[in-house]
Amino acid sequence: MLKQMISVPESAYMYWKETVRQMNHIGVGSLIIIGIISFFTGAVTAVQFAYQLSGSYFPPYLLGFVIRDSMIIELAPTLSCLVLAGKVGSNMASELGTMRISEQIDALEVMGVNSTAYLVAPKIFAALIIVPPLIIISAFLGVYGGLLAAVNYGIAQEMFEKGLLYMFDPFNVVIMLVKAYVFAFLIATVSCYQGFYVKGGALDIGKASTRAVVFSSILVVLFDYLIAVVMT
Amino acid sequence: MYWRESMRQMNSIGIESIPIVAVVALFIGAVTAVQFAYQVQDFAVPMYYIGFIVRDSMIIEMAPTITCMILAGKVGSNMASELGNMRITEQIDALEIMGVNTSSYLVGTKLVAGLITIPMLIILAALLGIVGGLLAVVLSDLMPLGVYERGLHLFFVPFNVKMMMIKGFVFAFILSTVACYHGYHVKGGAIQIGEASTKAVVHSNILILLSDYVIAEILL
Amino acid sequence: MIEVKNIKKHFGDKKVLKGISTVFEAGKANLIIGTSGSGKTVFMKCLVGLLEPNDGAILYDGENFSQMTKKERKSIRRKIGMLFQGSALFDSMTVEENVLFPLNMFTDWSTKEKMDRVNFCLERVNLVGANDKYPGEISGGMMKRVGIARSIVLNPKYLFCDEPNSGLDPQTSLLIDELLTDITKEYNITTIINTHDMNSVMGMGEKVVFLHQGYKDWEGSNKDILQSKNQLLNDFIFASDFLKALRKGIDNVG
Numbered sequence: 001m002l003k004q005m006i007s008v009p010e011s012a013y014m015y016w017k018e019t020v021r022q023m024n025h026i027g028v029g030s031l032i033i034i035g036i037i038s039f040f041t042g043a044v045t046a047v048q049f050a051y052q053l054s055g056s057y058f059p060p061y062l063l064g065f066v067i068r069d070s071m072i073i074e075l076a077p078t079l080s081c082l083v084l085a086g087k088v089g090s091n092m093a094s095e096l097g098t099m100r101i102s103e104q105i106d107a108l109e110v111m112g113v114n115s116t117a118y119l120v121a122p123k124i125f126a127a128l129i130i131v132p133p134l135i136i137i138s139a140f141l142g143v144y145g146g147l148l149a150a151v152n153y154g155i156a157q158e159m160f161e162k163g164l165l166y167m168f169d170p171f172n173v174v175i176m177l178v179k180a181y182v183f184a185f186l187i188a189t190v191s192c193y194q195g196f197y198v199k200g201g202a203l204d205i206g207k208a209s210t211r212a213v214v215f216s217s218i219l220v221v222l223f224d225y226l227i228a229v230v231m232t
Numbered sequence: 233m234y235w236r237e238s239m240r241q242m243n244s245i246g247i248e249s250i251p252i253v254a255v256v257a258l259f260i261g262a263v264t265a266v267q268f269a270y271q272v273q274d275f276a277v278p279m280y281y282i283g284f285i286v287r288d289s290m291i292i293e294m295a296p297t298i299t300c301m302i303l304a305g306k307v308g309s310n311m312a313s314e315l316g317n318m319r320i321t322e323q324i325d326a327l328e329i330m331g332v333n334t335s336s337y338l339v340g341t342k343l344v345a346g347l348i349t350i351p352m353l354i355i356l357a358a359l360l361g362i363v364g365g366l367l368a369v370v371l372s373d374l375m376p377l378g379v380y381e382r383g384l385h386l387f388f389v390p391f392n393v394k395m396m397m398i399k400g401f402v403f404a405f406i407l408s409t410v411a412c413y414h415g416y417h418v419k420g421g422a423i424q425i426g427e428a429s430t431k432a433v434v435h436s437n438i439l440i441l442l443s444d445y446v447i448a449e450i451l452l
Numbered sequence: 453m454i455e456v457k458n459i460k461k462h463f464g465d466k467k468v469l470k471g472i473s474t475v476f477e478a479g480k481a482n483l484i485i486g487t488s489g490s491g492k493t494v495f496m497k498c499l500v501g502l503l504e505p506n507d508g509a510i511l512y513d514g515e516n517f518s519q520m521t522k523k524e525r526k527s528i529r530r531k532i533g534m535l536f537q538g539s540a541l542f543d544s545m546t547v548e549e550n551v552l553f554p555l556n557m558f559t560d561w562s563t564k565e566k567m568d569r570v571n572f573c574l575e576r577v578n579l580v581g582a583n584d585k586y587p588g589e590i591s592g593g594m595m596k597r598v599g600i601a602r603s604i605v606l607n608p609k610y611l612f613c614d615e616p617n618s619g620l621d622p623q624t625s626l627l628i629d630e631l632l633t634d635i636t637k638e639y640n641i642t643t644i645i646n647t648h649d650m651n652s653v654m655g656m657g658e659k660v661v662f663l664h665q666g667y668k669d670w671e672g673s674n675k676d677i678l679q680s681k682n683q684l685l686n687d688f689i690f691a692s693d694f695l696k697a698l699r700k701g702i703d704n705v706g
């Protein structure tokens with residue numbers, strides 16, 4: 001599928017227009033869910049880590065440090081992308097599946113449009129452009145959620161902020177972005193593949209979209225581990 | 233009839249989700265171990281703490297939450313598209329005309345199946361997550377097996393397991409009802425089925441994390 | 453004109469087309485008829501290249517489509533319009549954007565030229581005032597019209613229609629048939645239509661090809677059908693008791 005995509009576009013404008021539409025679809029459509037989820041993930045992590053450590057000898061300001069690093073290294077990229085696999089991945093698969101079943105893809109082919117390039121490439125590009133900023137937003141909101149929850153739990157805000165600034169390693173942000181690009185690519189390609197090759201009827205579109213979610217989730221955690229091993 | 237349908241659902245929710253839950257849990261456990269080791273390498277934290285952290289993170293947070301988010305993507309979207317497809321192909325109308333109570337026959341059985349199987353899947357996820365952490369630690373030569381095991385026995389609080397089970401039941405309830413609601417009330421055609429299944433995933437994910445926080449606040 | 457020479461297609465062991473040869477002339481509505489499973493759809497998909505035939509040749513005005521490179525095929529495809537069974541309109545686009553799509557993709561006309569052409573085509577299919585509606589919001593008959601408008605927007609030389617009447621009421625079917633016949637005459641298009649609607653066959657079939665189990669069993673014009681002694685064709689065309697009675701009446705008068 002990826003090989004078929006490489007060809008001269010018929011009209012660059014049309015491809016750009018489709019890419020923008022997809023960016024809007026993926027980005028704006030997912031902003032709210034990513035926002036809410038990151039906020040609560042940060043909050044939960046704070047409450048639970050505070051609880052987990054309450055019996056041990058960690059100083060309380062470490063909470064801010066732990067939240068910041070957990071969000072950046074693991075929770076923001078992985079959790080967001082698992083959620084995106086559920087939302088964007090299933091969406092891409094069912095959109096392409098519907099186009100396949102209702103012969104819209106055949107219609108493009110008969111017109112002489114390279115349907116793989118026109119339908120799949122803009123989705124992958126849009127995902128690569130829009131997912132990393134979503135992850136960055138997610139990291140910020142997660143830390144903010146952690147801060148509010150920690151204050152609520154009885155930890156002084158200054159303490160938390162001290163932890164936030166403690167031993168910041170910019171390399172962690174690099175890890176986060178690498179994960180973001182890899183996951184975005186995985187979700188988009190897996191989901192497009194599942195949707196593009198649907199055969200049958202409406203029920204099969206549902207199955208393809210479930211497969212898209214399942215396979216991209218598995219690949220996301222698999223690559224999460226591989227990246228963690230290679231980069232840390 | 234109802235029992236048979238519940239069994240069928242338990243098979244499709246429970247048995248068919250074992251592979252994905254297992255794979256995800258193994259890798260989440262492994263990642264947690266590797267990254268915790270990396271995060272604390274500059275501190276004077278004893279190595280056996282990794283076992284303790286992996287165990288508690290898996291039980292309190294990762295096993296119930298991540299598993300249920302994955303299940304929202306797999307089982308939830310499946311339930312929504314199955315019911316949505318039955319709705320638009322008029323199968324639900326056909327059942328109604330036969331005099332079957334469709335909400336209890338189609339939705340009730342899914343809910344029961346979800347409440348029975350999902351907590352079991354979460355227990356499996358917690359165990360496999362701990363195994364995943366163990367494998368990662370041993371494979372990357374971070375520490376000997378014995379040290380990790382020592383961490384596993386450290387500060388064990390049985391209450392955490394109870395919390396995991398409470399989360400399991402609440403999340404199972406959320407994802408079955410949300411998914412069935414969106415699927416049952418589909419109007420239109422194939423595109424609307426896709427939309428319903430996406431909505432099922434999105435709304436259950438949000439509600440799962442929201443209740444995750446609420447449960448943590450109340451119980452801790 | 454499209455010439456088909458000994459087309460064969462099989463899926464695994466299942467032989468669907470067992471050697472079909474025929475000629476479709478320009479300015480005529482050419483109908484392909486046959487029972488479900490007779491290979492009509494596969495035949496049409498082979499003609500437009502959505503499926504590759506295993507043997508045989510398809511000549512578009514003398515040019516061998518089967519042996520063309522990808523690039524040559526694309527240039528032929530720009531001259532092909534196709535109306536799909538379910539219309540295959542792009543759901544994410546309005547009626548206007550659907551018809552505009554091929555122009556945006558393949559021409560470098562100005563916006564005004566493109567819009568003029570779109571409006572002309574929509575008027576041609578008697579669809580005015582629905583420009584901003586989405587495919588989900590219009591009726592099946594309207595969707596077919598949009599499909600026709602989209603397939604003729606680039607002035608095709610060849611027009612393929614896969615069961616243009618499926619899912620339409622008899623009156624709307626008739627209107628669509630008339631529209632297709634008119635467009636064929638007006639622009640001298642080679643039109644090829646897959647159908648099992650007997651009204652269409654008798655009304656517009658200047659050339660009818662009858663497929664049976666992967667073979668061409670009969671061909672001729674709609675007028676020839678009444679004279680034909682081909683048993684399979686008669687069973688297919690005059691399937692209902694009503695039509696059988698009608699046929700008897702015609703025979704008696706004749």
